[in-house]
Amino acid sequence: MDNETIGSTLDQVADLLEIEGASVFRVRAYRGAARTVSALASPVSTLPEKGPGSLEELPGIGKDLAGKIRELAESGELALLHELKSRTPESLIHLLELPGLGPKRAKAIHEGLGIDTIEELEKAAREGRLRALKGVGPKLEAQILEGIAARAARGKRISLAEAEAQVEPIVARLREVPGVSLIEVAGSYRRRRDNVGDVDILVAAETSVAIGKKLISDPATDKVLADGDTKTSVLLKSGLQVDLRVVPVESFGAAMHYFTGSKAHNIAIRTLGVRRKLKISEWGVFQEDKRVSGEREEDVFASVGLAWVPPELREDRGEIDASREGKLPKLVERAELCGDVVLGDLDADGIAALVSACEAKGAAWLVMLGASRDEIQRAQKHAGKMKLFAGVVVPIGAEGSIGTSEDVDVVIGEIHAADLDEKSLTQALIAAAKSGRIHVLARPFHGGKPKQFDVEAVAKVCREHGVLLGLDARPAFLAGADGYARAVKDSGARIVITSRAANAEQAAHIRFGLDQARRGWCEAKDVANTLSAEALEKLLARG
């Protein structure tokens, strides 16, 4: 069973435990484990049984959960889950997806009315039977019906690129409102997750009235969900939910920290605060009800003895310890990238336009995939001082064999064997990396999803043979790229971010790859795009 499925199974267990009324801490432990396993770059089965790097070493996973995760990884089954399902109908989990319905009410609905499915719930709500339950009135009943009607459209996550295109213009319009001193987008958007569920915009201002109204009357807004003093929520025409929060300037740092999350990171920070007898909230850091700081984000971290942590790292994946010990990475930055891998199988005008655009952006080198040496030669006149390399993508066979390639500077090996299991895929990639015939190993994808393999094992071989690991920056190929980058970095190998752009607009997508590299703790030395043209040439000659 792959990591993602293990994660969602553990989440199911958490849902059912919650409905049963189990300890909230036990539920939290399962949710934490689900999150941790889903984020692992390599399959659970490749982790060592004991000692460093084993399941038990992961934060929030102890002996018990490690056993259950292994049970799932090996057999695909979990005795506990069967047991839970025998007591509580699985279909109740879907009730939790409706806004206003949590575990307590789901349980009450099941036990009080014998309702197990959304269909039965809808019928009961229409007949007004739900309000027989304690704590449920006509409003909640209506809300549930509305939730059932809208459930298909809700809760869909969109790519960061898509969210950016929708949100940036709105923020620009909000910025114009008089009295707005600071405005930032927080949430997973600021942490640069590859997909976002909703968008949190944070504003420091005296009064909330004008800015909330501005969002409500924005041309992109479709529906108003909430309209209070400090919080305005709307649904855009695209279906994306935007939450706007207004805080006083003296709370802006604390609010930025709080609304940037992640939730797990916030919990960890607040736990540190509790040990120091500090209360940390979106309004500031408090000592015995007296505000001690909160205007700047740095202050919040400083109050618990930490250095400021870049938003991309705030996932409770070791950033807090690293910050305390002064061991945070110096994350690679946009300005440090001086090369890219783009498409070269375009017509002459297309090549010229792409090369000119990259040159204008200050690139030092460009690998052009599928362009002939002649075409490269002709394109050189648009390239200025920029160095152009000829590149090609060659298929890797199921046994790791490399297809024939022409005379080029850069060979990228890409595996297409869709039906390989984790072990065979890992073997094939290792064989390809050892072949001495490729410079870059592309990240394997199939059906729009990354294929699982032992990233650490492959990256180690790549390091030994001077092979780079590709990180595809196209928005549709970013899933799990952060964990992948982290695993590559930890193995001492290097990634290369490839926009695979066919035009200038797509070339700008390299920053989405950069975001994921940063989320993977990568520094300039971990990313081959930071190399000078000369340094890259040297590296290629060795490979």
Place this chain on the structure above:
DNA sequence: GCCGTTTTCGGCCCGACTGTTTTCAGTCG
């Protein structure tokens, strides 16, 4: 169920909002 510069037991983040309530439980982020 996890975890330990107060701990192997007894803790485990914090506040807003909502709808239902006469003081609060449940949900949400």
